[in-house]
Amino acid sequence: MQQGNEDSDYSEDYWIEWFLSIKGNEYFCEIDTEFILDKFNLTGLNTEVVHLQMAIDIITDNFTHTGPELSEKDREKLEHSASHLYGLIHARYIVTSRGLQRMMEKYKNGDFGYCPRVHCEKAPLLPIGLHDMPHQASVRLYCPMCEDLYVPRSAKHAMIDGAYFGTSFPGMLFQVHTYLVPEKTTERFVPKIFGFKIHEHAKLARWQERKRIEMEKKIQKFEQIKEKKKNSVN
Numbered sequence: 001m002q003q004g005n006e007d008s009d010y011s012e013d014y015w016i017e018w019f020l021s022i023k024g025n026e027y028f029c030e031i032d033t034e035f036i037l038d039k040f041n042l043t044g045l046n047t048e049v050v051h052l053q054m055a056i057d058i059i060t061d062n063f064t065h066t067g068p069e070l071s072e073k074d075r076e077k078l079e080h081s082a083s084h085l086y087g088l089i090h091a092r093y094i095v096t097s098r099g100l101q102r103m104m105e106k107y108k109n110g111d112f113g114y115c116p117r118v119h120c121e122k123a124p125l126l127p128i129g130l131h132d133m134p135h136q137a138s139v140r141l142y143c144p145m146c147e148d149l150y151v152p153r154s155a156k157h158a159m160i161d162g163a164y165f166g167t168s169f170p171g172m173l174f175q176v177h178t179y180l181v182p183e184k185t186t187e188r189f190v191p192k193i194f195g196f197k198i199h200e201h202a203k204l205a206r207w208q209e210r211k212r213i214e215m216e217k218k219i220q221k222f223e224q225i226k227e228k229k230k231n232s233v234n
C-alpha cells in the first residue's frame, strides 16, 4: 500500500485490488462494491468487526481521515478490521449467483490447488470452512471427487479463517452448477505384499488357522477311540 498524504491514506489505491494481490490471498475472489455497500449484506457484522464503518470505507476506497495522523498501531488495527470484514462478506458473497460465478472461474483455473490423492487424478479443489463463525478453524480444501477434506499445502493459505468461505459454499456451487459435479472414480488403492492383496493374505492365514484347529480336534477324537478300543480289548 502506498503512503498517501495525511488526510487520505487509502484513497489513491484500490483497496480490493491491493488485498487480492497479496501473496496468500489467492483463494479470495473480487467482491462487487455494490454488494459491500448494501447494508442488508452486512447484517450482524457490527459485533464481529471493530470500527465497522471505517472498515467499510477502507475496502470501498472511501476512507478519508482528517485530524492527527494515525499511529502505526491504529493503522494496523484498521487494516486488520478491513481484511476481517472482507473475509466475512466474502463468505456471504460467494453463495450469491455472481459470487458463485467468480469462484467457479477460479475453481476451473485450479486456483485452489488439486487433490493430492492419486486416484482423483488432479481433481481441482474448493475452499470450505468447518464453521461459519470466525476464529474456530482455518480453511480446508474439499475434493468433489473423493469427497474428502485436505489442509492447504501453503502455510499462508492454511492460516486463513475457514469462516471466510463458510460451510455451504461447495455444496451450493454443485447444486447450482450440477454439470460441474465430477464423475466419481470407483478405483481404490489395495495394499499388497509381494503382489498378493493383504486381505487375501489375511484370509489365507485365517483359513490355515481354522484347518489347524479342526485337525487337532480330529486327532484328539482318534486318540480317544484308540484308547477306548485298547480298554475294551483288555
Ligand SMILES: [Zn+2]
Residues within 6 Å of the ligand: 115, 116, 117, 120, 123, 143, 144, 145, 146, 147, 148
Ligand atoms: Zn480427491
